[in-house]
Amino acid sequence: MVEQAEETAVRQSIVVRAPLERAFHVFTAGMSTWWPMATHKIGTAPMVAAVIEPHTGGRWFERGDDGSERDWGRVLAWEPPHRVVLDWQLDADFGFDPELHTEIEVRFTPDGADGTRVDLEHRGLDAYGARMAETRDRLGSDGGWAGLLRRFVEVTAA
Amino acid sequence: MTALGDPTRQAIFERLAAGPRPVGELAEGLPVSRPAVSQHLKVLKDAGLVVDRKVGTRRLYQVDPQAVADLRAYFDSFWDQSLAAFRDAAEQKENDDG
Numbered sequence: 480m481v482e483q484a485e486e487t488a489v490r491q492s493i494v495v496r497a498p499l500e501r502a503f504h505v506f507t508a509g510m511s512t513w514w515p516m517a518t519h520k521i522g523t524a525p526m527v528a529a530v531i532e533p534h535t536g537g538r539w540f541e542r543g544d545d546g547s548e549r550d551w552g553r554v555l556a557w558e559p560p561h562r563v564v565l566d567w568q569l570d571a572d573f574g575f576d577p578e579l580h581t582e583i584e585v586r587f588t589p590d591g592a593d594g595t596r597v598d599l600e601h602r603g604l605d606a607y608g609a610r611m612a613e614t615r616d617r618l619g620s621d622g623g624w625a626g627l628l629r630r631f632v633e634v635t636a637a
Numbered sequence: 638m639t640a641l642g643d644p645t646r647q648a649i650f651e652r653l654a655a656g657p658r659p660v661g662e663l664a665e666g667l668p669v670s671r672p673a674v675s676q677h678l679k680v681l682k683d684a685g686l687v688v689d690r691k692v693g694t695r696r697l698y699q700v701d702p703q704a705v706a707d708l709r710a711y712f713d714s715f716w717d718q719s720l721a722a723f724r725d726a727a728e729q730k731e732n733d734d735g
Contacts, residue, residue, distance in 0.1 A: 487654055489709050491716045497727040505727040513726040515719060595727075599720065601712050605654035605700070606647075 488602035494590050495597060502595035503560035503587050507531045516541075521574060522549040531565070533557060539565055550575045555582065562586050567601070581606050645669050646677045650700070653687060657699035 495502050505512065510529040520526035524543025529551075532538050537554040556564035565583040570576040581603040590596040649663055660678065664671045678698055681687035689698045 486709065487705060489712045489716060491713070491720055493720045493724055495724045495727040502727050506723060509726060513719065513722040515722065519715075597720065597723070599716055601716060604705070604708050604712065605651055607708060 487605040488600055489604070490598070490600045492596060492598045494594055496594050498593055499587055499589050499595045500560045502597060503563070506585060506587075506597070507533065507559075507563060520549075521551075521569065522547055531563075533559070539567075556584075560587055570607070579606055643677075645673070646680065649674060649677050650681060650686065653698055653700045654705075657697040659695045659697055663698065 497505070508531070510531060511527070514529040516526040516529065520541050520543075522541060522543045524545045524547050526541050527544045528542040530538070530540055530542060530548075531554060533554075535554055535557045537557065538550060539552045539554060540548050540550045542548050550568070552566040552568040554563070555566050556562060563585050565585075567581045567583050568576055568579050570579050581601065584600045584602070586598045588596045588598070645667060648667060652658060652663055660671060660674055663678075664674045667674065678687060678689075682689065686701055686704050687698055688701045689696050691697075
């Protein structure tokens with residue numbers, strides 16, 4: 480039997496006053512200009528760039544100011560300027576986990592004369608669930624995502 | 638073996654993410670015994686990820702909606718803020734790499 484499935488994706492849309500090609504370019508090649516690098520990184524070195532290699536199968540990684548590189552995932556689909564799909568492989572502790580896969584699909588659509596609608600879906604979040612039991616074991620009794628995220632904030636803010 | 642690397646537990650959780658199931662249905666197609674599946678379910682329950690309830694004579698297991706809701710709330714918030722920052726970058730004068 481199958482009852483209501485748990486929704487394991489989040490979706491966000493935004494319209495930007497920029498043409499299609501520029502919106503795609505800023506999202507991908509210009510990711511360092513908008514990614515919250517101060518808080519959302521996994522390396523110990525200060526993060527200076529978020530890099531998406533511009534082809535299917537390309538790496539997605541962060542670069543530290545010491546030149547170190549830390550993988551975040553892979554490019555699953557590269558279709559400029561309309562669509563990019565990324566494999567996000569950071570676990571609940573924001574460490575790289577080669578066995579973990581969640582997908583981020585971003586679509587870019589012309590909106591009006593000089594605008595672009597951006598639709599983002601981050602799906603497969605249930606993949607985290609299977610890891611959460613172990614993560615909680617390691618984090619002690621402060622279970623739940625609130626606890627994980629507090630720890631995440633602590634770790635990344637350090 | 639760590640729970641993190643346990644593919645059976647992951648398979649069980651992924652099946653539950655698709656909808657509530659009784660233990661017998663979860664065990665079908667998995668290369669482990671039904672008692673082993675029950676043991677994995679206990680770990681998931683103790684971690685607050687899975688809840689169970691009785692429906693008639695059966696016991697149904699399902700992903701704890703609150704755990705998933707917390708997870709979705711986190712990513713909703715993250716992408717909401719990040720896309721706003723992206724919009725600001727995209728709408729700036731084309732004077733940088735963006």
